[in-house]
Amino acid sequence: MSKQPLHLQTTTLWDYPSQHYKKSMEPAEHYKGATPAYIIWNLLSRYTKPKDLVVDPMCGSGTTIDVARDLNRKALGYDINIVRNDVFKADARKLPLENEKADFVFIDPPYSTHIRYSGSKECIGELSAKSDEYYKAMNTVLHEINRILRPDRYMALYVSDSFEKGKPVMPIGFTLFSMLSGIFVPVDIISVKRHNATLQRNNWHKAAAEQNYFLRGFNYLFVMFKPSAKNKAKTVFPDRRSNEEKERQIENFEIK
Numbered sequence: 619m620s621k622q623p624l625h626l627q628t629t630t631l632w633d634y635p636s637q638h639y640k641k642s643m644e645p646a647e648h649y650k651g652a653t654p655a656y657i658i659w660n661l662l663s664r665y666t667k668p669k670d671l672v673v674d675p676m677c678g679s680g681t682t683i684d685v686a687r688d689l690n691r692k693a694l695g696y697d698i699n700i701v702r703n704d705v706f707k708a709d710a711r712k713l714p715l716e717n718e719k720a721d722f723v724f725i726d727p728p729y730s731t732h733i734r735y736s737g738s739k740e741c742i743g744e745l746s747a748k749s750d751e752y753y754k755a756m757n758t759v760l761h762e763i764n765r766i767l768r769p770d771r772y773m774a775l776y777v778s779d780s781f782e783k784g785k786p787v788m789p790i791g792f793t794l795f796s797m798l799s800g801i802f803v804p805v806d807i808i809s810v811k812r813h814n815a816t817l818q819r820n821n822w823h824k825a826a827a828e829q830n831y832f833l834r835g836f837n838y839l840f841v842m843f844k845p846s847a848k849n850k851a852k853t854v855f856p857d858r859r860s861n862e863e864k865e866r867q868i869e870n871f872e873i874k
C-alpha cells in the first residue's frame with residue numbers, strides 16, 4: 619500500500635512527510651541511516667526506464683534495490699556490511715562489475731563519521747572529513763562509479779555536510795560536488811529537507827539557539843551525467859523515460 623501519492627518533484631527543494639512510500643520498504647529497525655525511498659523513486663522515475671540496471675555501491679538496508687524492483691528495473695546492490703542476503707559484499711572502491719554495465723548509479727555515502735555503521739576498517743564512515751582520508755576514499759569511489767556507468771547515463775549522490783560544535787563546518791557537499799564535476803557533467807543540485815529523529819527533539823533546537831550554532835536541516839542531492847564520446851558538446855541530456863511512464867507522470871499534473 620502506498621503511504622502517500624507519488625508524483626515527480628518539480629523544484630530543487632524536496633520534502634517528504636515519511637521515509638518510505640510502502641510498508642514493505644521500511645528498513646530493519648536496527649539499521650541507521652537508510653535513504654528515503656521517495657528520493658530514489660523520483661530519481662529512477664526521471665532518469666531510467668523499465669529493465670534498466672540500477673546499481674548502488676553502498677546500498678546498506680537496500681532501499682535502492684526495493685525501489686528499483688518496485689519500478690520494474692533491475693538492481694545490483696553492494697556494501698561491505700551485509701544486512702540482507704540479496705546484497706553483495708564488496709568495497710565501493712573496487713566493485714566486482716565490468717566496465718559500463720550500469721544504466722544508473724545511486725549512492726548515499728557516509729557523511730564523515732556522523733553514524734557508526736559496521737566499524738570495519740573498510741568502512742568509509744570511519745574516516746573523518748576533517749582529514750584528506752575521507753575525500754581520497756570518496757574520490758576512488760566516484761571514479762569506480764564512472765567506470766561501471768554506461769555513457770549517456772546518469773548518477774546521483776545524496777550527502778550532507780558535517781558539523782561539530784565549536785569547530786569549522788565540514789563542507790562535504792561542496793567538496794564532493796567539485797570532485798563529481800571533474801568526472802561528470804552536472805545536471806542539477808537538489809536540496810532535500812532532513813527528517814532525522816534528532817530534529818524532532820526540542821532540546822536539540824534549544825541547545826542550537828543557546829549556543830549559537832545550526833543543526834543540519836538539508837541534504838544535497840547531486841544529479842550528474844556521463845556523456846558519450848558522440849555527445850561531446852555535453853549539452854544533450856537524453857530523456858530515458860518510456861513514453862508510457864512519461865505520460866503517466868505528466869497526467870498527475872493535469873488540471874482537472
Ligand SMILES: C[S@@+](CC[C@H](N)C(=O)[O-])C[C@H]1O[C@@H](n2cnc3c(N)ncnc32)[C@H](O)[C@@H]1O
Nearest residue numbers: 652653676677678679681697698709710741742
Ligand atoms: C548512508 S548508508 C547507505 C544507506 C542506504 N542507501 C539505505 O537506504 O539503506 C552508507 C552505507 O555505506 C556503507 N559503506 C561504507 N564504506 C563502504 C565501502 N568502502 N564500500 C561499500 N560500502 C560502504 C556502510 O556500510 C553503509 O551501509
